[in-house]
Amino acid sequence: MSDKKFGRRRFLKYLGVSTAGIAFASAAAVTKEKLKSVPSDAKQEIEKLKPEIERLKQNYDQLDNRTKLILRLLMVTSGLDIFLSV
Secondary structure, three states: OHHHHHHHHHHHHHHHHHHHHHHHHHHHHHHHHHHHOOOOOHHHHHHHHHHHHHHHHHHHHOOOHHHHHHHHHHHHHHOOHHHHOO
């Protein structure tokens, strides 16, 4: 009877490890396909985004200090504080 328990445990352990491996492999395959679909000339894409970024910076500068503080706190609590350093 204890042999069945060990067999089940071993099977569940193997199933968990193999499922994690399958999930990792599928995520890697999806990422690989996305990287292949990136435009070869990324500088043109960046140039298209620059006016939008400038507009957002100007809008952010027009906010009052209280609203800026609330946005910073929201970013820090959500883990997006990396954007504060940019």
